[in-house]
Amino acid sequence: MYVIATAGHVDHGKSTLVRALTGMEPDRWAEERRRGMTIDLGYAWMTLPGEGGPAGEKLAFVDVPGHERFVPNMLAGLGPVPAVMFVVAADGGWMPQSAEHLAAVDALGVRHGLLVVTRADLADPGPATRQALAEIGKTSLGRVEAISVSAVTGQGLDELRAALSRLLAELRGQARGTAGQSGSAVDPVRLWIDRSFTIRGAGTVVTGTLPAGTVRNGQELLLTPSSQPVRVRGLQALGEPVDQVAGVARVALNLRGVPADLPARGMALIEPGRWTLATELDVRIIPPAVEPQPKFPPELLVHIGAARARAMVRVLGTVVAPNGSPADRTAPVAIYARLRIRDPLPLHVGDRVLLRDPGAAGLAIYAATVLDPAPPPLARRGAAAVAVRGMAAWPEVPTAADLLGRHKLMRAHALAAAGLTDVPAAVAGDWLADPAHWAALRAKLPAVVADFCARDPLAPGMPTEAARAALKLPSRDLVTALVAGDVIQDGGYLRIFTRRAGEVGPASEPDAADRSDQSDRSGEGSPRALTNDPASGAGRLPPVIADAVQKVLDDLARDPFAAPDTERLRELGLDARALATAARAGLLLRVADLVVLAPGAARQATATLAQLEQPFTTSQARQALRTSRRVAIPLLEYLDRARITERLPGDLRCLRDS
Ligand SMILES: Nc1nc2c(ncn2[C@@H]2O[C@H](COP(=O)(O)OP(=O)(O)OP(=O)(O)O)[C@@H](O)[C@H]2O)c(=O)[nH]1
Ligand SMILES: [Mg+2]
Numbered sequence: 001m002y003v004i005a006t007a008g009h010v011d012h013g014k015s016t017l018v019r020a021l022t023g024m025e026p027d028r029w030a031e032e033r034r035r036g037m038t039i040d041l042g043y044a045w046m047t048l049p050g051e052g053g054p055a056g057e058k059l060a061f062v063d064v065p066g067h068e069r070f071v072p073n074m075l076a077g078l079g080p081v082p083a084v085m086f087v088v089a090a091d092g093g094w095m096p097q098s099a100e101h102l103a104a105v106d107a108l109g110v111r112h113g114l115l116v117v118t119r120a121d122l123a124d125p126g127p128a129t130r131q132a133l134a135e136i137g138k139t140s141l142g143r144v145e146a147i148s149v150s151a152v153t154g155q156g157l158d159e160l161r162a163a164l165s166r167l168l169a170e171l172r173g174q175a176r177g178t179a180g181q182s183g184s185a186v187d188p189v190r191l192w193i194d195r196s197f198t199i200r201g202a203g204t205v206v207t208g209t210l211p212a213g214t215v216r217n218g219q220e221l222l223l224t225p226s227s228q229p230v231r232v233r234g235l236q237a238l239g240e241p242v243d244q245v246a247g248v249a250r251v252a253l254n255l256r257g258v259p260a261d262l263p264a265r266g267m268a269l270i271e272p273g274r275w276t277l278a279t280e281l282d283v284r285i286i287p288p289a290v291e292p293q294p295k296f297p298p299e300l301l302v303h304i305g306a307a308r309a310r311a312m313v314r315v316l317g318t319v320v321a322p323n324g325s326p327a328d329r330t331a332p333v334a335i336y337a338r339l340r341i342r343d344p345l346p347l348h349v350g351d352r353v354l355l356r357d358p359g360a361a362g363l364a365i366y367a368a369t370v371l372d373p374a375p376p377p378l379a380r381r382g383a384a385a386v387a388v389r390g391m392a393a394w395p396e397v398p399t400a401a402d403l404l405g406r407h408k409l410m411r412a413h414a415l416a417a418a419g420l421t422d423v424p425a426a427v428a429g430d431w432l433a434d435p436a437h438w439a440a441l442r443a444k445l446p447a448v449v450a451d452f453c454a455r456d457p458l459a460p461g462m463p464t465e466a467a468r469a470a471l472k473l474p475s476r477d478l479v480t481a482l483v484a485g486d487v488i489q490d491g492g493y494l495r496i497f498t499r500r501a502g503e504v505g506p507a508s509e510p511d512a513a514d515r516s517d518q519s520d521r522s523g524e525g526s527p528r529a530l531t532n533d534p535a536s537g538a539g540r541l542p543p544v545i546a547d548a549v550q551k552v553l554d555d556l557a558r559d560p561f562a563a564p565d566t567e568r569l570r571e572l573g574l575d576a577r578a579l580a581t582a583a584r585a586g587l588l589l590r591v592a593d594l595v596v597l598a599p600g601a602a603r604q605a606t607a608t609l610a611q612l613e614q615p616f617t618t619s620q621a622r623q624a625l626r627t628s629r630r631v632a633i634p635l636l637e638y639l640d641r642a643r644i645t646e647r648l649p650g651d652l653r654c655l656r657d658s
Contacts, residue, residue: 005063014038020149021061038063048161060238076266079305081485084105085164086132088115089117092149094131115133120149120595145163180365193207193269196265198260205255206263213248214247221271222268222270224269225344226409231255232255233255237249268306278370279341280339284339288365304352304353312339321331348419349370349419376407428477429477431477445479448470459493464479464489466641548578561626563596605625621636
């Protein structure tokens with residue numbers, strides 16, 4: 001089956017022609033018949049003769065109104081179809097809505113069609129044909145066949161049927177040229193609803209144009225924008241019950257699970273997981289070649305398929321021709337904009353949307369291509385300019401690699417829902433990464449881990465979660481996937497592999513070995529307890545400080561949680577800097593700037609806290625550790641950071657299981 005829409009000025013004979021071809025009445029409403037004018041979309045179909053295409057092929061018409069008041073209906077009819085039958089009356093000639101409908105056809109990127117000059121019994125069709133062909137030739141339709149007919153005498157109707165057969169032969173296997181409109185039977189379903197009604201005994205029925213994909217009896221689809229699941233309980237194509245139908249097609253679906261008054265024109269039935277439900281989208285607008293350039297109002301109407309939505313427009317930037325002559329240097333070749341809509345539209349990258357300014361005099365229509373149906377927020381100053389530079393470098397329809405370059409990390413299902421198929425291999429789970437970004441993260445990880453371990457020398461390593469947060473990654477799995485080279489992962493911790501010791505250990509300043517060698521040379525007077533340990537790094541402490549630290553450790557050996565107070569530290573000549581150095585060397589556990597304990601205090605505290613009934617209060621912990629709040633609070637916070645304890649509401653904590 002093929003679907004073709006009519007287009008053309010009011011009263012030029014579109015509906016009469018459809019009636020003459022199909023024998024069906026496209027004007028369904030009494031009011032339309034009384035006024036002799038199409039108001040809403042009409043539907044009719046015919047079987048084609050064999051010429052130029054297979055005999056018996058069905059062709060469905062969507063007949064649109066020509067009157068300027070019904071432009072939204074016209075766009076809803078034209079939106080999802082791949083071909084157009086452009087109608088001009090021989091006695092009317094090229095008229096305002098001829099131009100407007102053609103502008104809509106062009107903005108939608110419709111590439112297939114033919115020109116029918118009607119009412120040829122009333123005037124010479126020559127002049128109208130020549131002018132219409134000239135206008136059509138400038139648009140996406142390009143060169144089309146022209147046939148003149150009279151619905152009154154029947155002149156030209158056989159030629160028209162033959163021309164329609166040839167058009168369908170041309171359409172077969174042809175795409176409209178943008179992603180998401182390729183018209184293949186395996187494409188995801190997005191059926192734009194244009195009518196909804198109730199049939200007694202059957203329930204809710206919707207009709208629409210299915211541009212691509214296959215709808216099957218019993219299939220579950222989602223009704224946008226609410227994403228309510230509905231089941232196809234019955235299926236008709238051109239009045240005949242069928243089990244399945246592939247786009248392009250006109251279809252009627254009997255739906256289960258949806259009240260009759262819910263579906264409405266502009267909603268869509270989509271395959272779950274195959275579409276991005278977009279409320280924000282970045283688009284490239286191809287501006288009309290007119291001077292002066294129109295100014296975008298802050299609000300426009302977005303049309304796609306049979307849908308129409310109000311959009312807040314934020315122009316991100318304009319790209320002008322780089323090597324244009326001075327005169328047209330300011331002529332934009334593309335305008336990049338972010339649109340915000342209230343109710344989500346099911347979109348793919350590459351979808352052609354049409355933007356319309358309803359307030360403008362005449363039909364102000366712009367063609368736009370969806371570049372990103374889920375763009376990142378423009379948080380920082382200058383983010384819009386950066387975004388424009390990025391998008392301007394993309395091809396007409398961006399690829400998965402382009403989108404990844406922008407988002408850095410994306411889930412495979414998000415790319416699939418954006419309609420992108422050229423998806424690279426995942427780096428972890430269903431995560432995909434921009435290769436350059438991934439390489440940069442991998443290069444950064446060792447420094448992040450080393451830094452953490454240097455600050456917390458007695459921690460068993462950097463918790464994977466802490467590394468995830470430090471690298472601002474959305475998942476710990478990504479951290480795990482980044483582990484390579486000197487970084488090793490052990491349980492929930494990351495450590496640097498220390499080659500010198502041939503062992504895995506925390507901390508390890510890369511040049512610790514050199515420094516301890518130096519200290520060995522000049523290390524006279526250092527307390528044995530400190531210099532004996534080859535990995536301690538104590539040797540780089542000035543002897544005075546090493547001495548003082550040893551005194552602190554002696555005190556702590558007697559009373560492990562009685563951290564020296566400021567008085568005692570001053571007496572020993574230990575300031576925050578000295579304590580930090582000692583902590584970095586692994587001689588002290590520094591839980592706050594001026595609160596130090598012996599290495600191993602964390603383990604000891606854990607053992608003590610394990611004796612308590614869980615969860616425990618700070619005060620219970622303080623008593624069990626036989627210390628003061630000055631020590632207990634930073635110590636507990638240290639244990640929280642090391643993920644040994646877990647903080648609960650109400651000043652409570654418990655030990656984590658592992
Ligand atoms: N003489 C003659 N009259 C025609 C022919 N085709 C259409 N008409 C007449 O032209 C008038 C308008 O025809 P419609 O088919 O309603 O025009 P339309 O393009 O569908 O109009 P809208 O849907 O309102 O845009 C009617 O009175 C038709 O009878 C034709 O080939 N010859
Ligand atoms: Mg009509």
